[in-house]
Amino acid sequence: MMMVPPEVYDRVAEVIEQQGEFRFDYRRYLESLKTSCAEVGEKYQGTHGLRWNFAQINVRSAQELEMGYFNALELTSNRMGHSRELVTEHYLR
Structure with missing residues (x-):
């Protein structure tokens, strides 16, 4: 959180x-x-665009620190206040 x-x-x-x-x-x-x-x-994408960018950058940064994809996704999900990683994964598409 x-x-x-x-x-x-x-x-x-x-x-x-x-x-x-x-x-x-x-x-x-x-x-x-x-x-x-x-x-x-x-590019202006409203407030939600900030969350989109955060998710993508955070997962990528965690993976660069040699964290596996699912652990990076879980970390990002927690930071975004999501209760399920699938919600966060939507931001990575």
Whole structure:
């Protein structure tokens, strides 16, 4: 399971304490993501594209460290919060 870094958690808690809730402008977020992708030369594929890239890079990196495919898949699956490796394997196609 991926954990939220403590500094992010603390900042969100601070905003909730000050404002009573935590909200963000989703359209602004998507525009920022598009801009960031353009700046680094990546194809924009929305938030889900980030998960897709993470899965592929993480499995490949684990295999380069001589971890077998199924162990690399299990590691990546756990990091993505999936309960089954087959779900993660979808991202590798």
